[in-house]
Amino acid sequence: MKDRYDFTVSSRGFLDDQGHPLNDLPALASDTERVLSAYRNMVLSRTLDNKTIALQRTGHCGTYPSVLGHEVIGTAIGQCLDPTDVLVPYYRDQAAQILRGVSLTEMLLYWGGDERGSAFEHCAEDLPVAVPIATQCCHAVGVASAFRIRNQHRVVACSVGDGATSKGDFLESLNLAGAWQLPVVFIIQNNQWAISTPRRLQSGSETMAQKAIGAGLPAVIVDGNDYFAISDALTRAITRARAGKGASVIEALTYRLGDHTTADDSTRYRDAEELKAAWAREGVKRTQSYLHQAGLWSATREQRLQADCKSRVDSAVAAYLKTPPEPPTAMIDSLFATLPPALQAQREQLARTQEKSGGDL
Amino acid sequence: MKDRYDFTVSSRGFLDDQGHPLNDLPALASDTERVLSAYRNMVLSRTLDNKTIALQRTGHCGTYPSVLGHEVIGTAIGQCLDPTDVLVPYYRDQAAQILRGVSLTEMLLYWGGDERGSAFEHCAEDLPVAVPIATQCCHAVGVASAFRIRNQHRVVACSVGDGATSKGDFLESLNLAGAWQLPVVFIIQNNQWAISTPRRLQSGSETMAQKAIGAGLPAVIVDGNDYFAISDALTRAITRARAGKGASVIEALTYRLGDHTTADDSTRYRDAEELKAAWAREGVKRTQSYLHQAGLWSATREQRLQADCKSRVDSAVAAYLKTPPEPPTAMIDSLFATLPPALQAQREQLARTQEKSGGDL
Amino acid sequence: MTDVTLVEAVNLALAREMANDDTVVVMGEDVATNGGVFRATVGLKERFGYKRVLDTPLAEALIAGTAIGMATQGLRPVAEFQFMGFIYAGMEQIVSHAARMRNRTRGRLSCPLVYRAPFGGGIHAPEHHSESTEALFAHIPGLRVVVPSSPQRAYGLLLAAIRDPDPVLFLEPKRIYRALTQTVEDDGEALPLDTCFTLREGDDVTLITWGALVQETLQAARELTGQGVSAEVIDVATLNPLDRETLICSVTKTGRAVIVHEACRSGGVGAEIAATLAEQAFLDLQAPIVRVTGFDTVMPYYRNEQAYLPGVADIIHAVEQVIAL
Amino acid sequence: MTDVTLVEAVNLALAREMANDDTVVVMGEDVATNGGVFRATVGLKERFGYKRVLDTPLAEALIAGTAIGMATQGLRPVAEFQFMGFIYAGMEQIVSHAARMRNRTRGRLSCPLVYRAPFGGGIHAPEHHSESTEALFAHIPGLRVVVPSSPQRAYGLLLAAIRDPDPVLFLEPKRIYRALTQTVEDDGEALPLDTCFTLREGDDVTLITWGALVQETLQAARELTGQGVSAEVIDVATLNPLDRETLICSVTKTGRAVIVHEACRSGGVGAEIAATLAEQAFLDLQAPIVRVTGFDTVMPYYRNEQAYLPGVADIIHAVEQVIAL
C-alpha cells in the first residue's frame, strides 16, 4: 500500500470552434485525401440522416435516432479502423458504419423495420446496432477476447453514449478489458443528454472518461467535433491495442443537435440557447471551415458534394422502398440454424396466413 | 474541457504489523473503553466463527463462510454506526452485526438453514445478508435515498468483497450515490480472493478504491487489520455523509484467512506461504498486541474474555439447536402479507403433509 | 369525471396516490422533467417536487434495486422501466430480492413497490421495444403481475398495486395507451387484485385474455354473436397469483375455452391457464383448450409485426374449431 | 469406459470436445485453477491452457455477454454460471442477444454457445442456491434449454449442445451430480437435442419429468408395478423446443399423464406440457392431467427444503388419483 495513488485524464485539442488550428496538427492532417474524404463522409451521413427523418415523418420509416452531432466522431472511427477490425456500434454510428461498408439501403431497412438491415453484406463481422443500452460493450470484449485467444492483431472499437456509462454492462466490460488487456477501444460519445436526462444527472463524475480509472485503463477526453483531436486519440488508442498493450477509453464531447429520436420532442426539456450554442460549435461545418482555410475546399466542390450525396441517398431510398417485406415465415426460419420439428406446425400456419392475406401484409 | 483532470486515492495507517503505533493515533484511541470493547467483539466474533465451522463439520449447520480476517473491519463498522443508521452487510460482516444487535442465535439459524435468522429482533431496519454478490449495493443506495427524501441525518454502511467490485450492481450504485450525493459509505473488504480468483485477475486496477473515481466519489485505502486506520476512515466518511456531503468509498485491505466457505478447499489454489504471511499480519492478534503495549491488557483478562466468549457462544448454540424448525406452512405464509386465495389449496396440502410426516421434517 | 386514455388513467392514479400518501415516490429514466417517454408521469414533478419524482441514471438493475432499498424503509416507490424490453437487467433484483424480501426476513422487511413497464408490440417501435414476456414474471413466487386493459382498470388496478403491501409488476399495454377513452372517476377507488374480470357473459365458450388483446377478443365475441355463438370474455388482469376460481367456473359452465395472448405460445401464461383447466375443469370440457397466441419466435420488426400479432380472425377461427367439436 | 458420476460426465464431454474442436473455450467464475466449485471443469486448464479455460471476474452479465461476442467470432464458448440463482444478472444478454443474434442478423452472425448452470435444491446450500427457474428460459424463442438426468445423457447431450450452432442453456441437476454412477463410453457420440427420452414403457399412465426428479419418478414407477400399474416414464430432457410428438403419442396410448417437476407449479414447464396435452391429446385423455411440483413459493432454506421437494410418495399419490378416474 502506497501513501497515495494518482490518476490523470488528459486532453488534447487541435481546432478551435471555427476550425482554426490551435496547435501543430497531427501527422494525419498532411494526408489531405483522408481529410477530404472524412468531410465527404460527414456530409453523406448527414444527408442520409435528414432523409431518414423525412421518411419517418411521412410514414415510411419507424422511430429513428438522428446522428446530428455525431458525424465527426463516427467518421473518425470508420477511418481509423482496419477492414479486419470489428466495429461494435451504437445507434448513432451511421457515419462509421458507412465507412465500414454497411450500405445506405441496409441502414434504411433496419430503421424501416426490416431485419435484413443488419445482414451487412460488406462487413460480415461487425455487430448490428444494439438497442438495449450498453449491452454491446460485453460483446465488444468478447470479440476482443477471441482476437487474443487466436493471437490476432485485430482491434475492436465500441461506441456508447453518455447515458450508457451508468449501466453495469459498460462498467463490467471496461473492467474485463483491463483485467485481460484486451485490444478494444471504448468511445464514449458524450452528447450531453440521454433522452431528457442531462449529463449532470447521469453521474457525479467530473468527466465520463474517468470511468476508465476504476478498470485500470488509460483515458483521454477530446472535443468530438474536432476531427483531428478525435482522429489522433483514436489512432493512438488503436495502435496501442493492436500492439497488445491493452484497452483504453476515449470520451468525445459533442452535443445531440436533434431530438432523441423522431418520437421525442426535446423542447420539453432543453434550452433553445444551449442548442444554439452547440450548433455554433458543431463539427461538420467546422471541418468544412478548416478545409476552406487550408485551401482544400470551394463553393463549387461543396455544391458537387451535396448533389452527389443527395443522389446516393435518393437511390438508396428508392432501393429501400422497393424492397418488399420478407415473407412472414422468415420470422420462424431465421430463429435457428435448422428448423426444429417443434416449430414446423407454426411455420405452416404462418405460410397459410401469408397466402390468405396476399399482398396485405 | 480542461487540459488535465487529476484524481487521488490516499491512505493513512496507524499501526504496524505488530500493533506498534506508526503515527500519532487518532482521537478515538484515547477512548480506551471503545478500544477494549472492540477487541472483545473481535474475539467474540472469532469464537462464534470457529464454533459455526465446527457445527457445519458435524452436520449441524449448512455451508458457511468464515469471517476469519474480517473481524477488525466488521467491528469498526459496528462501532462507528449510530443505532439509527442502517447496515447493509455482506456475508462476512458478523462482527458488525453482533454490535448492531443481531443475536448469535439468529446468525446460527440463518446459516443453519432457517429463515428466522434474518428476522433480527434488535435491529429492525438492517438488511439481511445478501447472497447474490453486490446486489445489496442497490439496496444501500435505496435506503440512503429514503433518508434524503425524508431529510433524515442517517447513514448507510454497505459492505462488499473485492470480487463484488466487478459486478454492475456495485458500480451502478456508486454512480447513483455520487449523482444524488447520498449518505452512504461503501466498504470494500478486499481479502485478496473471490473464492479461487485472486485480486489480480479480478481487475487491472491498481487499487479497488479507485473504482470510486468514475462515480465522482472520494476514496481512501486502509489496512483493514489496523483498527485505528479503519475506524478513522469510517468516522470521517460517516461524518461526511451525515453532514449531507455525500458518499464515499473505503477499501480495507485484509486477507481471507479461511477457506471461502466450508464447501471450499483453498489449498487447491493458493499458496501456504501467502497464507502464513497473512496470519502474521492479522488484526485480532495485532489489536491485542496494541492493548498489551498500551498497558490495557493482560493474560488474565485474555483468559477471562475467552471463557466469556465461549460461554456466550455455547448458550447461543444451545438455543439454536433446540429451536425446532418452522412448520412447513411457513413457506407459504411468509410470502405475501395476506395469503392470496390462489395459495390456499397449496397451504392446505402442506399442512396435511406436515401432519402426516410428524416429526420427520 | 373525464374521458381519459389508458395512459392518462395511469397518470391520474399516480397523482391521486401521491396526494393521498406521501410515502409514494415515482422514479425511472426520464420520468421527471420529461414526464416519461409515454407521458405517463407528466406533471408529477411539478406537483410533488423533485424529491418524490426522481430521474435516475440509465441503469435498470439499479432502478429495480434502489426501489427495493427505499421500500424496506417504508416508502412506496413506483419505478418505471421505460420499455419491458429493458427490464431484464433488473431481473436479479426483482426475482432474488423484491419478490423475497418479506419471505427472507419473515415479514420484518417488505417491498411495497410497483414496477411499471409498457409492454407489447404494434407501435412501429424499433427492435426490443415490443416484448410481452409477462410469463417470466408470473412464474416468480411473491410477485404480483397485473395487466390493465382499459382506462378504468388501469386507474383502479394501479391504485391497488401501489397500496398493496407486496411488490407488483404492472404491465401497461402500450398499443392501447391512447386507442380508447373511458370515463374515469378520479375517486381513489381501487379495484381488487388477484381477481379476473368477466367482461361479457356467454354460454358457449370462454375467451380468456388480458392486455391489448382484450379489444380484439371483445370484437371477436361480438362478431360471433352473428354466428349464434355466445362467448364469455374474461380479462385475467392479475396473471399471478391467478384467480383460478373464476376461470374454472366459467369453463365449467361453457365447456370450452380459447386463450388469447400476444406472447409467444410456448411457456406463455396461457399454458398455466390451460393446465389449470385441464386439471380442474377436465370433466366439463367438451373440446380441447385452444391457445391463440404469438408465434414461438422473436416479435418481428415492424414491417412484419402484424403477421405475428393474433387478430380477431384468428380468435374467431379458434372458436369455430372448438365449437365444431 | 468407466463408471462416472454426472458431474464427471460433464467434465468428460468438455474435455472431449475441447480436444476435438479448438474453437471450444470454457469460461466462468473459478472454472480454471479451481476447476469449478463443483469440479466440473477440473483439469481443463492444465490440459488446454489458460487461453481456452478462462477465469472471469465476478459479473454475470459480463460472462453472458462476453460469450456472445466470442461466439460471433466463431468460437464456441461454454460459459458457466456458478449456480442458477446467479444467472439473472445475465438475463438481458441471454434474452435480448444470445437467443436473437442469428435472427437479428438474418443468419450473418450466430451464437453457438452453451451456458451451463447447476440447478435445483436439496444440497443444504445457502439461500439463492436452489433455483429451478428453467421455465423462464424455456419461454425464450431461439434458446434451447437442455437438462440431463444421468451421466450418459449428461455426456451425450452436452456434446450435442456444444456442437449445436445455436445457444443452449444446459442445466445440470446438482442434487444428483454425485448421486449415481453410470458407464459412459467417452466416444464423442452426441445424443439428439429436441427429443424426449422414454426411459420406461408402460400402458396405464405417462409420468413426465426431467432432471433430478427422474430418479424419484423411476422409483415411483417401480413401486407402482406392485399395485398393478404400468407406468411409462419420459425424461423430457430438452424443455424448449419441446418434443411434443413423443409426449402426445405416449399419452394417447396411456390416456393419463402426471407431470413431475421441482420448480414451483404456476407457470412451470409442466404447464406448457399439460397445455399441449390438453390441446392435442384431449380426445384420448381419460383423467385430468395432474402436476406434482414444488409449491408456489420460494424454495425454503435447508431445514424445510424436504417439505418443498416433491417425492416418490407424492408421485404415487398423484398416479393413484388419475388411475382412480
Ligand SMILES: Cc1ncc(C[n+]2csc(CCOP(=O)(O)OP(=O)(O)O)c2C)c(N)n1
Ligand atoms: C437498457 C436500456 N434502457 C433504456 C433504453 C431506452 N433508451 C434508449 S436511448 C436512451 C438514452 C441513451 O442515452 P445515451 O447513452 O447518452 O445515448 P444518446 O441517445 O444520447 O446517444 C434510453 C434511456 C434502452 N434502449 N436500453
Ligand SMILES: Cc1ncc(C[n+]2csc(CCOP(=O)(O)OP(=O)(O)O)c2C)c(N)n1
Ligand atoms: C451474483 C453472484 N455470483 C456468484 C456467486 C457465488 N459466489 C459466492 S461468494 C463469491 C466470491 C465473492 O468474492 P468477494 O466479493 O471477494 O467476497 P469474499 O467471499 O472474498 O469475502 C462467489 C463467486 C454469488 N454468490 N453471487
Ligand SMILES: [Mg+2]
Ligand atoms: Mg447521450
Ligand SMILES: [Mg+2]
Ligand atoms: Mg474477496
